[in-house]
Structures are given as C-alpha cells and as structure tokens.
Amino acid sequence: MRSEMHFHKEMAGARRRAKQAVQDFVEGAAAGDVHRMAKSFDELTAGASDGGGWVRAMGAVTRLGSVPTTTRDFFLSVFLDHGDSIRQECEDLVLANGLRVLLPTYSGAAVWLYRGESFHNRRRRTYGLSWTASADVARQFAESRFRRTGNGGTVLIATFAPPEAIICAPALLDNRYAEMEYVIDRRRLTSVIVIERFAQLSHDDLNSSRQT
Numbered sequence: 408m409r410s411e412m413h414f415h416k417e418m419a420g421a422r423r424r425a426k427q428a429v430q431d432f433v434e435g436a437a438a439g440d441v442h443r444m445a446k447s448f449d450e451l452t453a454g455a456s457d458g459g460g461w462v463r464a465m466g467a468v469t470r471l472g473s474v475p476t477t478t479r480d481f482f483l484s485v486f487l488d489h490g491d492s493i494r495q496e497c498e499d500l501v502l503a504n505g506l507r508v509l510l511p512t513y514s515g516a517a518v519w520l521y522r523g524e525s526f527h528n529r530r531r532r533t534y535g536l537s538w539t540a541s542a543d544v545a546r547q548f549a550e551s552r553f554r555r556t557g558n559g560g561t562v563l564i565a566t567f568a569p570p571e572a573i574i575c576a577p578a579l580l581d582n583r584y585a586e587m588e589y590v591i592d593r594r595r596l597t598s599v600i601v602i603e604r605f606a607q608l609s610h611d612d613l614n615s616s617r618q619t
Contacts, residue, residue, distance in 0.1 A: 424450050425459055432464045436482075436509065439475035444482075448489075452496065461497040465505030474508055482509040487577060487584070490537070499536060503574060503592045506536070510575035510590060520568045520589050523548025526559030526604070534599065538568070540578055540587040542602070549605055560607035566591075566599045 428450035435443030451460045468474075486493065486506070494502060520538040523545045528534055539545050542565070548554065549563040572595035578587040 425453075425463070428460075429463045429467055433467045433471065436468055436474045436478045437471055439477035441477065441481040444478070445485075448485075452492070461493055462501055465497055465501050468508050469501075469504040471508055476511075479509060479511045483511055483575070483577060483581060486510065486590075487581060487588075494536065499533070500594070503536060503594075506574050506590060507592070511580055513570060513573040513576045513589075515570065515573070515576065515579070517567055517569045518573070518589070519565060520591065521545035521563065521565050521602075523551070523554070524562055524564050525554065525557045526562055526607075527557060529562050529564060529599075529601065530559070532593070532599070534564070534591070534593040534596070536574075536590050536592075538566075538589045538591045540589065544586050546603070549603070552608055555605055555608040556610055558607065561605045562601050563603040563605075564599050565602050566596050568596060571595050572597075 428447040431443050431447040432451060435441065435445075435447070447464070451464050453460065486509075497505075518540060520540060521542045521544070522534060522538045524534060542563070545565075546563050549561045551561070555561050568589070568591060572592055574590040574592055576589050578589060582588075
C-alpha cells in the first residue's frame with residue numbers, strides 16, 4: 408500500500424512539473440523571457456516519454472500567434488543546436504505550427520530547395536522540416552550509408568518552395584553549420600520531384616563499410 412501511494416505521489420509530482428514546464432515555455436516566449444523558456448527545456452524533454460513534453464509546448468505556443476523578436480532570435484539558436492532532438496520528440500506538423508510562431512519569419516521569394524529523404528517518407532509524402540539550398544548538402548544526407556539501411560533506401564528530392572511554405576530561412580540568418588538550411592511546412596509545397604535514388608543497404612553492408 409505504501410509503495411502504491413508513493414508511486415501515485417511521484418506521478419502527481421511529475422504531472423505538476425510537466426504542466427509548469429509548458430507554462431514556463433509559453434509564458435516565457437510571450438514575454439521574451441528567454442531564461443524562463445530555457446529552464447523548461449529539460450522537463451519538456453523528460454516529458455516526451457508520456458506523449459507530452461515538446462508536443463504540449465508546441466501545441467500551446469501555437470495559440471500565441473506572435474512573440475517578440477527576442478524570442479524568435481533565441482529559439483533560432485536553440486533550434487540550430489538542438490533541433491534534431493526536438494524533432495525526435497515532437498510530431499512534424501505540430502512542430503511546424505509551433506515553429507511558425509517561434510522562428511524568425513521568412514519574407515523572401517520562392518526558392519529551389521533540396522533534401523536527402525528516406526524512400527519511405529517519399530512514398531508517403533511525409534517529408535521532414537529541414538531542407539537545404541544546396542543540392543550537394545542534400546546529396547550527402549541521401550548518400551549516408553546509415554540512412555540507406557531503411558526500407559527502400561533514400562532519395563534526393565527537390566522542390567520550388569513558395570514563400571508560404573518556408574517557415575524560416577536559417578541559411579540567411581545563421582548558417583553556422585554551412586548546411587544552407589530552410590525550415591519547410593510540407594503541407595504548403597506544390598510539387599516535389601525525385602532527382603536521384605540510392606539503393607537500400609543491408610546492415611551487413613553497413614558493418615563491412617565500417618571495417619574497411
């Protein structure tokens with residue numbers, strides 16, 4: 408009985424911390440209080456295991472509509488450094504909605520963009536958020552031997568992205584990793600073409616390449 412009570416007490420405490428983290432993230436974003444936002448990150452990541460965390464935070468921040476420039480500049484830096492882990496813990500379309508609020512807004516023209524994508528995502532049209540203005544950078548991702556172990560291998564894809572599909576253009580603001588990155592909402596793309604396909608590799612192929 409005592410252990411069961413302790414379990415429920417711990418669960419209640421975890422729910423309170425998760426709720427507070429979302430509140431800190433959203434209210435911090437609205438006020439441009441980047442320190443309050445930052446202190447929520449660990450708890451938001453910890454909450455991902457129960458389907459919450461970043462999912463709840465991004466859903467809630469979407470309802471703000473707009474945030475100060477201070478918030479947008481801060482979260483651009485966060486996203487560039489930790490975007491991969493945030494993407495792993497938040498469904499793409501929920502994240503895209505949140506990023507429209509949190510990242511600096513793109514105001515340029517339509518542009519050709521490229522992405523190294525899994526064949527699985529190409530077939531389902533579930534393209535990821537990060538694209539690049541460099542076909543060479545996208546090809547490097549597509550040619551990755553580890554990525555090619557997925558079912559069907561990988562593809563190099565391209566799109567002429569209209570401005571409304573471009574959430575943000577980190578490539579024009581902070582190209583710290585030289586990846587010429589653009590953040591894209593796939594729901595607003597009009598056409599995506601396959602330039603090149605890379606065959607699936609077995610795990611034996613991957614292991615043998617590591618040994619050579």
